[in-house]
Amino acid sequence: MLTERREAILKLLIQEYIATASPVGSGKLARGSGMRVSAATVRNEMADLETDGYITRPHTSAGGIPADKGYRHYVETLEGLAEPSAQVREAVRQKMTEAKDVELWAKLAATVLSQLVRNMAVVTYPRAGEVRVRNIQLVSVHDDLALVVLVLQETQVHQQMLSLTDPATADDLVEVGNRLNAHLGGKDRLEIAAMQAELSPLEGKVAEVVIGVLEAEEQERMGEQFVDGLSHILSKPELAEGERAVGLVEALEGRRLLKSLIASLTDGPVTVVIGGENEDEALRPFSVVISPYGVPGEFRGAVAAIGPTRMEYAGTMGTAQYMSSLLTDLFAEVFRR
Template sequence: MLGEKAMLTEREGRILKSLIREYVATVMPVASKILAQKYNLGVSPATIRQEMARLEEGGYVIQPHTSAGRIPSEKGYRYYVELLMEEEELPEELQTLIRHQFYQVAREIEEWFRLATAVLSRMLRAAAFITYPRLSQPKFKHLELISIRDFLVLLILLLREAKLKEQTLVLEQALSQEELSRISRRLNELFAGLTAWEIREKKAELSPVEEKVREVVVELMEAEETEYEELYLEGLRHMLQQPEFSRKELALQIAELLEERHRFKSLISRIPLSDKPRAVIGSENPEEAMRNCALILGSYGLPDRASGAIGVVGPLRLPYEQAFSAVRFLSDIMSELIAELYG
């Protein structure tokens, strides 16, 4: 994720936004002249060129060849998604059409799954997926570290679901109960309300003892998690037709991951869901085969009871605004249908 000092100037942001939109549309490195001609940036090509050089220095864009224009980097896409993207509602006519399609099919969850993935895949020219709902992921509530003797410590972990977990730790140095209590207080503040994934990804300066406690907490919480039981996938061919996947080895790696349902289910099971879609971009993906992909993941279901995942996988060059809007809209429809069926 972005650091606190990663803010661009207003003009740099407008240039990065325009460059990403142009690259998403054309799949061609973007030159300053093109941005000056096609986007109302109010500055000369020379000024745009200087700003693009600064964006490159900051790691937001890349120049693939000496004579070429620039293309967005992972950092550029992440900045765009978090700070520049203007998510919009799908056109009303399209919303009406999609809703009509759902109420035309049989009232069976499998039919809804097939239709949801088909709609997303066609709209975004990407692979679309949806899972059966599962019980909500466990969340951290409270931690206590209790000295037993010398280097031996008892870790007591309370989850929000009122589950209590215990495990003994052997430390490399003996710590007093006062020191252990101080560590407990700090980690309770850092991890409050987080899932195992979020605790693992939390950026914080931890001591070796705190890092060891974090590892054990994550292991205990992951042991409580359940994977999605079933996953529907549609549109792999749409995704692999994108020019980014023209290399046979890369296309084969991605196809194998998505077609081996247990590997892909394991991947998305580790990503915490929220009430808004989220993007996992490039190297943020834990699976090596997904490092050239972007994943937009949303949730649907019955709040605090059971939720399923719905989303799309495509190249880094996804049309992010449209992807977020589409995933959010399909998530809302599926939640409504599930509530009618089981609520």
Template sequence: MLNPRSETILSSIIRQYIERAVPVPSASVAAECGLDVCSATVRNEMMRLEEEGYILKPHHSAGSIPSDKGYRYYVESIKHAQLPINEQLLINHLFHQVEKEMENWLSLAAGLVSQRVHNVAVVTQPRQTSSKYHHLELVTLQENLALAVLILRGARVRQQLVSFDNPISQFELAAMSGKLNESFDGQTRSQIEKSAMILSDTEKKVQAAVIKMMQAEDEQRNEEPYLEGLNYLLEQPEFVKSQRAHSLMELVEKRRLGPMLGDEEFQGQEVKVYIGQENREETIRDFSVVLGSYGLPNEARGTLGVIGPTRMNYEKTIAAVRYLSLVMSALVAELYGREPGATDCGN
């Protein structure tokens, strides 16, 4: 545990390095840290911070930069950061301007986070453990052929053609879908397969189509996430003339970024921060990752995160990820017909 003076000096080094991307000399720390101490005292404190592994010198004659340990200490002190009220109001306004569709929300969330923190923002689709039936529409195409449009909980949509042995009218299709909607609403694929409801041969064909569509939905995991801000990352001084960004680009190209982020487990509305070597994925150990979870616990959860250099603005990033996660949770709750409660984005 650092003493208050060491904490202040470490915070000054981190803030200056985040802003300027160059090693921070002791004279600059003495001038900007706000402590009423001489430069020699600051130098001694910086030597102690270096000995304890919180900062390091890239060159003997240069200033100091934070280590992963130093960033971690700093992050623990600002991990409850919140967005200013005016930014919260603006974000709420922007979400109310787009149509109520998950794809629009995901794209907007990624764009808003990326613009605010000037790093890569990633948002994964909210996924259910098992998809749940919500509503079925059957539309006649030919006298023996219909299009089945299945709407799942969470506004996911699947379509499939269904052929029948005998001609069938739109009136009969509507009656059939009404019967299935009344019986299957809210059920999983397994529950529908085990249903004891008495069905005609024609209705069994539609039931089989529903089961097949739900199986396809359940097997489709870790879709490519919504991603914004790669241009910000490539403009960072750390990556302009190096190959360090190549590992992240490779993850994007090989579609491994979504699965990597989607595997995280969260407790409530916590925001997780992985700094440099703390990352489990070796290919992103030159980066820091800030992750939040949104959605409904035990029903449908997605991940919202930021990837950037270890020299990222953690305070602004944590605040943005936390608030956008709350907003997205409220929107998902609305889709599922639930009360937002603690996830109300108007708070």
């Protein structure tokens, strides 16, 4: 738990670093904190923040740079999100509704979002329906090996081998399958993930297989991705060397980025994945702000902004959430015709 003073110093350091991309010194923090503390006191607090993993410093006398843990704390303690102004929101809505071809909405949304947040934006075209489990069957192959047969509600069948930690008979597997069908039947990936803590170890292993299949199926159904604003990423001083940007482009071309976005989706209106929290190594120099759009059971898509961890989080989160809400409204009219 951070003290009130340490919290204020961390917040100011992050805000200053977001604005300047330069390490922040204790003198600047002392002058800007409004707490009437000396630079020496701030240095001591910074040393504790570094020890606790909230910031990093090249050496003791250097300025501080936020670490992923510091950014995470900053995001979790934001007092509110910053949506675009009413004037901007109205202009964006008018621009979207004036587009004659609904297939242009997702592409236009990516362009608008990237311009508003000055980072890269990715928007997926919506696809009808959600991927849900219809039936799970476990077939004994060997004492320590089972075949998971997963039937989706659209009658698609997926099969995958599962190594068992402990030997299980065919009757054991039938019993586990029956319990899983009772608990997981009719549920989607997020609902199943939320229930994992309630499952036995074997049920949990099967659930992991099911979640993986559902995630892959979602990726296939999510369809085309529209990307804009790569030039914003390339203009950031953190990417001057270019190697990080190359990794991001490769992730885009290989659709690994789309897979990472889908894996990051939650039930919440907006999710932030910071630096090392990203599963894909190419995304670890970046933060991803993602907001799902759609109507449960009818259609689903995603809006995402990607930029360096030195991102203006409140504004980016608020803008992504606004764009997802707008796309939900627009596409709902089309899907319900």
